[in-house]
Amino acid sequence: MASRARREPARVIPIAVEGRPPARSWQHRRLLFQSGFFVLFVVAPIFDLFRYDLNAGHAWFLGFEWRLGLDDFLAGRIGALEAGANVLLRLFLPIFAAAGGFLYVAWRWGRLYCGWLCPHFSVVETINTLMLRASGKPSIWEKAPITPWLPDGSQRKPDIRWWGVVVPAAIAFAFTWAMVFLTYLLPPAEVYGNLVRAALTRNQTIFIVAATAVLSMEFLFARHLFCRYACAVGLFQSLTWMSNPKAMVVGFMRARASDCSACLPERQSACDAVCPMRLTPRNIKRHMFTCTQCAQCIDACGETQADNPDGPLLQWVSDEAARQNEAGFRAGRER
Numbered sequence: 001m002a003s004r005a006r007r008e009p010a011r012v013i014p015i016a017v018e019g020r021p022p023a024r025s026w027q028h029r030r031l032l033f034q035s036g037f038f039v040l041f042v043v044a045p046i047f048d049l050f051r052y053d054l055n056a057g058h059a060w061f062l063g064f065e066w067r068l069g070l071d072d073f074l075a076g077r078i079g080a081l082e083a084g085a086n087v088l089l090r091l092f093l094p095i096f097a098a099a100g101g102f103l104y105v106a107w108r109w110g111r112l113y114c115g116w117l118c119p120h121f122s123v124v125e126t127i128n129t130l131m132l133r134a135s136g137k138p139s140i141w142e143k144a145p146i147t148p149w150l151p152d153g154s155q156r157k158p159d160i161r162w163w164g165v166v167v168p169a170a171i172a173f174a175f176t177w178a179m180v181f182l183t184y185l186l187p188p189a190e191v192y193g194n195l196v197r198a199a200l201t202r203n204q205t206i207f208i209v210a211a212t213a214v215l216s217m218e219f220l221f222a223r224h225l226f227c228r229y230a231c232a233v234g235l236f237q238s239l240t241w242m243s244n245p246k247a248m249v250v251g252f253m254r255a256r257a258s259d260c261s262a263c264l265p266e267r268q269s270a271c272d273a274v275c276p277m278r279l280t281p282r283n284i285k286r287h288m289f290t291c292t293q294c295a296q297c298i299d300a301c302g303e304t305q306a307d308n309p310d311g312p313l314l315q316w317v318s319d320e321a322a323r324q325n326e327a328g329f330r331a332g333r334e335r
Contacts (some may be wrong), residue, residue, distance in 0.1 A: 027293035030116055037117040042176070045183035054185050066090070089175045106237035108318075109248045113290030114227065114234050123173050124223040125294075126275050130169055134162035138276070140221065147268035151303035167220070174215035224277050228290045239290050245285075249326045250297060251317035252282045259313055263304045271297035271305045271314060281314060285326045 002220040031144040045051040048060035059066040067087030078110040114121050136145030148156045183191050194200045241247050263270050273282040281297035301314040
C-alpha cells in the first residue's frame with residue numbers, strides 16, 4: 001500500500017493590526033480597573049456587599065442577610081428535604097453559576113481577572129516596580145538585572161535607597177490585607193473601631209500580626225511565584241484557557257522577527273523585560289500558561305515600534321488566527 005501523503009502545513013492566518021489603541025492606553029485602562037477593584041475589595045465588607053459574619057452566623061450579600069435556611073430545620077419547623085433544597089438553591093447553585101461565568105470568561109479571554117482585577121496582582125506589579133528601582137531586578141530571585149532600557153528609549157538607573165520604600169510598602173500592603181480579611185469575618189465597625197481605639201481583642205491581634213507577617217514575606221519574596229505556582233484561582237483560569245485553542249492570546253508576527261533585533265540596545269527585548277510573570281511573550285501559547293493578559297508586552301512593543309511603518313509585532317489575537325498561529329508546537333524558552 002502506498003504511504004500516506006504528507007500532511008500539508010497549517011495555513012497561517014494574518015494578524016490584523018488595525019484599530020489598535022495608542023501605545024500605553026491598555027495600561028491606563030487597566031490601572032482604572034485594578035484601582036476600582038482594589039477599592040471594592042476593601043469596602044465590600046463595610047457596606048455588607050459581601051462577607052461572612054462569624055458573630056451572627058450568616059453571610060451578607062448586596063446589603064441583605066444571606067442565610068441557608070437551616071434555622072427552621074434545626075428548630076424542627078421544616079423537614080430534611082426542604083432543608084436540602086434550601087442549601088441547593090441558596091448555596092450550591094449560586095456558587096456553580098458564579099464559577100461557570102468566571103471560567104467561561106477565562107475560556108474565551110484567559111486570565112483577565114488576574115491581569116485586570118485581582119488585588120493581589122496589583123500588589124505584585126507595584127512591588128515589582130519598586131524593586132526594579134532599587135536593584136534593577138523585579139524580584140530577588142532574578143539571576144541578573146534586566147535591561148535598564150525602557151520601551152520609550154530612556155534608561156532606568158537603580159538606586160539602593162529605594163529599598164527604604166520597598167520593605168515598608170510590602171508591610172503596609174500586608175497589614176491592609178490582614179485588616180480587610182478580618183472584616184470579611186467580623187463586623188467591620190468592630191474591627192476598625194477597635195483598631196482606632198487600640199483595643200483589638202487577643203484573637204484579633206493574633207490574626208492581624210500573623211497575617212501581616214506571612215503576607216509581608218509573600219509580597220517580598222514570592223509574589224509572582226505564588227501567582228504562577230500556588231494560586232488555585234489562577235490555575236483553574238489557565239487550565240480552562242489552555243483547553244480552548246481559539247481563545248484570545250498574545251500573537252507574534254514571526255515573519256517580522258528580525259525587527260526585534262532593533263527593539264532595544266544590546267539585543268534586549270522590551271516585551272521580555274516588562275512581563276510581570278517573567279514569561280517570554282513571543283513564545284507560543286503552551287509556553288504562556290500563566291499569562292495574565294496584562295498587555296504590558298503589547299504596549300511595550302507598540303512603543304519600541306512606534307516609528308516602524310509596519311507597526312508592532314505583538315497583538316491580541318483570537319479565533320482561527322489564534323489556533324493557527326499560536327496553538328501549535330514550536331520550541332522556545334521560558335525563564
